[in-house]
Amino acid sequence: MKKAIRIADLFRREQELLGRTARVRGWVRTRRDSKAGISFIELNDGSCLKNLQIIVDLNLPQLTETVQKVSTGSSMQVEGVVNASPGKGQSIELHASGIELYGGADPATYPLQKKRHSFEFLRQIAHLRPRTNTIGAVARVRNRLSYAIHQFFQDRGFYYVHTPIITSSDCEGAGEVFRVTTLKPENMVGNEAGEAAAGDFFGKPAYLTVSGQLQAEIYALALGNVYTFGPTFRAENSNTSRHLAEFWMVEPEMAFCDLEEDLEIAQALIQRLVEVVLTDCREDLDFFVRFIEPTLRDTLEKVVESPFETVSYTDALELLKKSRESFSFPVDWGSDLQAEHERYLTEKVFKKPVAVVHFPRSLKPFYMRVNDDEKTVAAMDILVPGIGEIVGGSQREERLDVLLEQMKLKGVSPDDYRWYVELREYGSVPHAGFGLGLERLLQFTTGLPNIREVIPFPRTPGHADF
Amino acid sequence: MKKAIRIADLFRREQELLGRTARVRGWVRTRRDSKAGISFIELNDGSCLKNLQIIVDLNLPQLTETVQKVSTGSSMQVEGVVNASPGKGQSIELHASGIELYGGADPATYPLQKKRHSFEFLRQIAHLRPRTNTIGAVARVRNRLSYAIHQFFQDRGFYYVHTPIITSSDCEGAGEVFRVTTLKPENMVGNEAGEAAAGDFFGKPAYLTVSGQLQAEIYALALGNVYTFGPTFRAENSNTSRHLAEFWMVEPEMAFCDLEEDLEIAQALIQRLVEVVLTDCREDLDFFVRFIEPTLRDTLEKVVESPFETVSYTDALELLKKSRESFSFPVDWGSDLQAEHERYLTEKVFKKPVAVVHFPRSLKPFYMRVNDDEKTVAAMDILVPGIGEIVGGSQREERLDVLLEQMKLKGVSPDDYRWYVELREYGSVPHAGFGLGLERLLQFTTGLPNIREVIPFPRTPGHADF
Numbered sequence: 001m002k003k004a005i006r007i008a009d010l011f012r013r014e015q016e017l018l019g020r021t022a023r024v025r026g027w028v029r030t031r032r033d034s035k036a037g038i039s040f041i042e043l044n045d046g047s048c049l050k051n052l053q054i055i056v057d058l059n060l061p062q063l064t065e066t067v068q069k070v071s072t073g074s075s076m077q078v079e080g081v082v083n084a085s086p087g088k089g090q091s092i093e094l095h096a097s098g099i100e101l102y103g104g105a106d107p108a109t110y111p112l113q114k115k116r117h118s119f120e121f122l123r124q125i126a127h128l129r130p131r132t133n134t135i136g137a138v139a140r141v142r143n144r145l146s147y148a149i150h151q152f153f154q155d156r157g158f159y160y161v162h163t164p165i166i167t168s169s170d171c172e173g174a175g176e177v178f179r180v181t182t183l184k185p186e187n188m189v190g191n192e193a194g195e196a197a198a199g200d201f202f203g204k205p206a207y208l209t210v211s212g213q214l215q216a217e218i219y220a221l222a223l224g225n226v227y228t229f230g231p232t233f234r235a236e237n238s239n240t241s242r243h244l245a246e247f248w249m250v251e252p253e254m255a256f257c258d259l260e261e262d263l264e265i266a267q268a269l270i271q272r273l274v275e276v277v278l279t280d281c282r283e284d285l286d287f288f289v290r291f292i293e294p295t296l297r298d299t300l301e302k303v304v305e306s307p308f309e310t311v312s313y314t315d316a317l318e319l320l321k322k323s324r325e326s327f328s329f330p331v332d333w334g335s336d337l338q339a340e341h342e343r344y345l346t347e348k349v350f351k352k353p354v355a356v357v358h359f360p361r362s363l364k365p366f367y368m369r370v371n372d373d374e375k376t377v378a379a380m381d382i383l384v385p386g387i388g389e390i391v392g393g394s395q396r397e398e399r400l401d402v403l404l405e406q407m408k409l410k411g412v413s414p415d416d417y418r419w420y421v422e423l424r425e426y427g428s429v430p431h432a433g434f435g436l437g438l439e440r441l442l443q444f445t446t447g448l449p450n451i452r453e454v455i456p457f458p459r460t461p462g463h464a465d466f
Numbered sequence: 467m468k469k470a471i472r473i474a475d476l477f478r479r480e481q482e483l484l485g486r487t488a489r490v491r492g493w494v495r496t497r498r499d500s501k502a503g504i505s506f507i508e509l510n511d512g513s514c515l516k517n518l519q520i521i522v523d524l525n526l527p528q529l530t531e532t533v534q535k536v537s538t539g540s541s542m543q544v545e546g547v548v549n550a551s552p553g554k555g556q557s558i559e560l561h562a563s564g565i566e567l568y569g570g571a572d573p574a575t576y577p578l579q580k581k582r583h584s585f586e587f588l589r590q591i592a593h594l595r596p597r598t599n600t601i602g603a604v605a606r607v608r609n610r611l612s613y614a615i616h617q618f619f620q621d622r623g624f625y626y627v628h629t630p631i632i633t634s635s636d637c638e639g640a641g642e643v644f645r646v647t648t649l650k651p652e653n654m655v656g657n658e659a660g661e662a663a664a665g666d667f668f669g670k671p672a673y674l675t676v677s678g679q680l681q682a683e684i685y686a687l688a689l690g691n692v693y694t695f696g697p698t699f700r701a702e703n704s705n706t707s708r709h710l711a712e713f714w715m716v717e718p719e720m721a722f723c724d725l726e727e728d729l730e731i732a733q734a735l736i737q738r739l740v741e742v743v744l745t746d747c748r749e750d751l752d753f754f755v756r757f758i759e760p761t762l763r764d765t766l767e768k769v770v771e772s773p774f775e776t777v778s779y780t781d782a783l784e785l786l787k788k789s790r791e792s793f794s795f796p797v798d799w800g801s802d803l804q805a806e807h808e809r810y811l812t813e814k815v816f817k818k819p820v821a822v823v824h825f826p827r828s829l830k831p832f833y834m835r836v837n838d839d840e841k842t843v844a845a846m847d848i849l850v851p852g853i854g855e856i857v858g859g860s861q862r863e864e865r866l867d868v869l870l871e872q873m874k875l876k877g878v879s880p881d882d883y884r885w886y887v888e889l890r891e892y893g894s895v896p897h898a899g900f901g902l903g904l905e906r907l908l909q910f911t912t913g914l915p916n917i918r919e920v921i922p923f924p925r926t927p928g929h930a931d932f
Contacts, residue, residue, distance in 0.1 A: 046689030075895040105892040130684065157474070159609040162697070164922070164930075165699075168931060180674065215932060222594075246631055257467065426569070427571050427597075430568070456627060456685065457681060459668070466630070
């Protein structure tokens with residue numbers, strides 16, 4: 001096909017292109033015909049939020065016939081001259097000299113007419129919703145953040161590692177898992193899971209990963225600094241605005257690294273990613289501020305401006321106790337922080353992102369490094385306003401004897417994690433890492449209240465369509 | 467922990483750092499004590515292939531005691547002065563003034579002693595094999611290629627889209643799938659798959675994706691140019707050196723794009739990726755040339771130097787028929803090209819990458835665009851020497867009536883793909899895309915004969931360890 005220019009590029013180069021001809025392609029958002037014989041078409045190609053206004057002179061018979069067929073949702077190509085626009089809200093417009101209609105969209109059935117649709121409704125038409133302003137903007141921010149994650153780590157010499165999706169190990173304590181099988185139900189009849197598995201594809205039960213951390217440790221203990229970035233899974237039956245059965249997580253893992261440096265890297269990453277949205281996604285961010293969350297830009301700017309707070313779990317509990325809030329969950333040393341506690345700390349006490357460190361040993365998985373007090377582990381949770389936990393990480397237990405003691409305490413069999421134990425037998429080193437959920441970060445940077453809007457095809461209990 | 471320098475950076479900045487002190491950390495490849503009272507330690511930190519030679523004066527009592535405990539596989543920190551090395555094969559060495567041992571590695575049991583190990587053996591210790599030269603080099607090339615894929619598409623304004631891993635649609639005709647379930651075997655008893663699924667997590671049968679293409683089309687038809695890059699799955703019971711049950715694939719999808727442009731982009735991508743290996747992975751490439759495949763650099767250079775050939779399926783068949791080769795599989799119009807045919811075309815006939823286009827309609831899935839002859843579809847396979855098919859793609863059928871006819875012909879129910887059909891009802895446009903398998907590309911750029919060596923944790927029938 002002949003070359004066309006993306007609408008985003010047309011706006012970016014508008015000074016240079018004024019008075020010149022251009023070819024664009026996209027989907028029609030609206031068409032309005034004036035009594036003066038002009039048709040105004042708002043064309044969007046998804047490259048940016050903004051529509052390009054197309055001006056069609058209905059006195060030109062070769063265009064009129066085609067224009068009559070153009071309705072919301074139609075796809076078309078337009079050739080024309082780039083002119084300064086007298087209209088409000090746009091700098092340029094395209095005066096059509098040629099129009100080609102690719103595909104129509106019957107106004108009687110096309111679901112995306114020009115009106116506000118509920119997010120619930122849009123989820124049912126996930127094949128069309130990226131053509132809306134909100135979901136289109138989310139897609140562009142998601143793209144920019146995903147690439148910025150790679151840029152951040154690559155610029156710092158981290159190696160990207162693809163940890164497995166299907167695994168017979170599971171990252172202990174991370175919740176319910178999905179089983180992966182090629183067995184037909186009838187071949188499972190009368191069998192325990194273990195027996196049935198002997199005839200299964202992998203010869204034993206296999207699951208979808210809940211975290212790439214344990215395998216990332218393998219590569220950190222060979223290459224130094226690594227990161228994984230891929231899908232992870234939880235089979236929890238929770239229908240909340242914060243949970244998905246399938247979501248993306250970035251998990252860096254650093255050899256020769258302690259909790260302090262782990263926290264520094266997590267802060268630098270979050271600040272950099274927020275900065276990228278502020279600088280590279282201005283137009284989409286403006287949209288979210290205007291239609292989703294008016295305080296969004298202020299919140300994001302504050303994240304970039306100053307270092308995060310750090311508070312120990314023990315001190316955080318004292319702050320919660322001293323507050324006059326009536327929490328639903330108990331505030332006792334040894335209880336986990338709940339969303340209400342997390343949000344109180346970051347929104348009311350510190351009014352900025354805060355890292356809670358050194359949690360009770362009893363609350364955390366076997367692989368976290370035991371502190372000298374033997375009561376706490378070198379864990380960290382980073383909390384941000386409006387969301388709560390966005391990062392969870394820890395220094396890992398690198399001492400063989402302490403790891404084995406931890407496994408015994410937590411009921412984890414060293415036989416099942418023989419390879420993990422061997423990483424402490426052969427050339428063990430202090431190391432640390434964390435996980436950052438991409439969708440939580442997207443909720444934070446777009447202000448969208450429901451996580452189902454920030455992933456293209458949300459998987460939740462009862463929903464695996466498309 | 468105190469700052470240390472990566473060994474790769476030390477070599478890169480060696481002129482600047484000569485005579486200065488440096489701190490490095492890594493794993494010991496070998497230690498050898500000379501009669502003259504010097505211990506030579508080869509230290510590797512995974513940042514590059516090359517080891518740093520550490521010189522320890524055994525007359526310094528504060529070092530001697532520690533050095534005695536150092537063996538192959540140990541992890542350590544060394545502080546010392548960067549000196550020019552008189553030795554062969556290295557420009558600099560580090561004269562130790564301080565040594566800290568992190569973790570030992572019992573020489574009686576540590577499996578990676580200084581000798582050649584078979585790849586089969588190394589697969590059994592996939593938690594230690596990234597500490598070998600070959601698998602470490604693969605990991606670095608895999609990282610560089612993965613990032614280069616993102617750079618290529620981001621530089622061209624493509625948006626990265628995360629298509630779902632769990633799906634109730636399957637990309638028709640791509641082979642056997644894995645089922646994803648939370649049902650216990652006992653709850654499946656006496657049920658057909660469909661009935662059992664009513665009580666399953668998603669309320670219907672769900673599978674691991676075999677391709678993100680169909681969902682990528684959704685986003686291309688809203689945002690223009692997009693790509694997916696993620697894991698895909700095949701439950702085929704094939705134990706070959708070219709197949710994995712879990713592998714990574716990049717799949718660009720372009721709106722307003724025909725087969726010709728699709729092919730241009732695929733060629734540009736492959737050439738760019740090969741160029742990146744030639745320029746940015748020199749040291750690792752040298753290693754592969756020396757120990758794996760002597761002709762590797764020549765092959766790669768040829769790929770970059772000249773445009774790919776293009777040949778129609780029909781003409782390719784004529785070339786095969788004219789050859790005097792005795793193929794195992796038939797060469798008849800309507801038969802699929804087998805590996806032996808593919809390799810003959812790219813290695814013997816064209817001696818360079820070749821795109822075979824316009825395959826018989828009967829051989830290809832329902833979504834490929836039917837050509838005007840009604841006998842062929844606008845498909846392309848790109849073949850490279852030594853590997854065979856590395857890219858498969860097509861222009862997609864954008865005409866509603868032809869798509870429905872194709873579905874009928876192929877026995878695909880429009881009800882199961884209602885959303886896919888609707889993309890042709892509302893604002894349909896010409897579009898095209900392709901898939902490039904990351905592991906095939908890695909086999910091509912490293913020369914490694916078995917695909918199990920180019921992915922960190924290979925999943926094949928009977929194998930899902932780690």
